[in-house]
Amino acid sequence: MNAAHEDNVYDGLADDHGDTHWAFGTGFEDGGAEITAPLPAGVDRADLAEYCLMLGDDALVYSQRLAEWVSNAPELEEEVALANTALDLLGQARVLLARSAHVEGAGRDEDQLAYWRTDAEFRNVALAELGNNGDFGKAIAQLLVFSSWRLALLHKLRGSADPVLAAVAVKGVKELTYHRDYAARWALRLGDGTDESHRRMSAALDWVWPRVAELFRTSDVERRLAAAGVAVDPAETQAEVDEVLDEVLRRATLSRPERPPAGTIGGRSGRQGVHTEALGRVLAEMQSLARQHPEATW
Template identity: 60%
Template sequence: MSGDDHIYSVLAQEHGGDDRWAFGTGFTDALAGVDTTLPEGVDGDDLALYCQMLGDDALVQAQRLVHWVTDAPELEEEVALANIALDLLGQARLLLSRAGQADGTGRDEDRFAYWRGPAEFRNVHLAEAPRGDFARAVATLLVLSTARLAVFTRLVDSADPVLSAIAAKAVNELAYHREYAVSWTLRLGDGTPFSHERMAAAVADVWPLTGELFATHPVEARLAAQGAGVDPSTLADEVHGVLTQVLTTATLAAPAPFPEAAVAGRDGRHTPDLPPLLDELQGVAREHPEATW
């Protein structure tokens, strides 16, 4: 190699001379080979918005979780949280791809992830909330994974075969996410006086944001009636029962009932915490719009 050759120029020649090669990952269509025909009796626009809701929950939570990479209390926990984030990112890819198929626009997951503003995101507020300390991250993951597992367990029987297939893959991942959060809740709650105090404070911080998880959006109600979606309000007792068992076993106080909440994030009304999180997520893609992602 001559002195004025740059390593990236050489590598670019190995990738067809395209200097943008380093920005891409070579992902193919997430739903390639899957029959994406819209089932009879299921509204495509509703299904698309529903997939955005579920996909945005995963995408935003994944972005928040990666803040723990290089900052978790142990290397093993960095790896575990990074893997959970990757699971959620994979779910988001499939769900957002399905959204573009269902509404007929053909938008892929990148278009949804990188080229929407905060008001176009449909995630719940708990997914975008500041990470706080490690106990807060555990409490957030515990609540979100428990609620999401309940939803996806039922979506395995969705009238939309694509959503059903996505759910069938996701339930095993979500079961691990919940197991991980439960193990740390027990470890912190029934540990030292200080860890018990931090875990109790984390649950108290998270709890006011839980009600939105069970506020039914009109799209969720319509799709539940069509057999394609799930009405989250029907899951509140089940999820509360699981969380009660976990928290009391961890020697923490039994949780209060979920607070009543209106639909907010599902309609694009977010907290000030979401825009800077999206700036991190979308910044490179928007700075290099011609790159392959």
């Protein structure tokens, strides 16, 4: 072993890697675009900043939920897999929030967007914020739905007129393919396993299903940007996601839950800043250090 590594194995994490230091090594240098790339012609600046927030907040909040499994997963291998999935999403979030901050032009950066907004200012879907109380079956159901949906979304977003969104999508498709495969394999293992694992996986799907409909609900911002060739209308991903989920459930001897979708408040939900109380708890933990030491640097 290298003697320097014996002294402090964490030294490498503190090295200054410049703008390419995403998620401790999940770099953006191969993404084919810079955060400061010009906006596509004719695109509203506020709309693009908001859309990057939507996708970035989905990834940021859900990565925090996945990170809760560190030291809590049933096996070390699953702990590592879920931690790596969280890091993949954190890498995506950092690029998207940095792009949002740049496009917004208000002098904020990715850290300020992550740590200094209230829950009403976040734009993630409710599925990303739900806590599963240490139930591994619920974690798998949540990851299966989220990764199937985000993979379909990013697959279409590779052709975005915004070069940063397109670059995030190209890289993210590779990551989400693994996430979806991991969740699908566990869904099969649990659904077609013992009577107890089948029962608990069925219950997990019942728990997550009311939040599925929101994934395909199109906001005004998404509609405008999709027409401009920048965003993806999430409604256009539903057929693909349904096909994937139906196939996984069939192979896992599980049934599609017959649960009504969660309600909205005046037609507003996560994309408009209306969240479950679960988000407040996630942010309280995620933002606590930054708020206690606002002048700290790392």
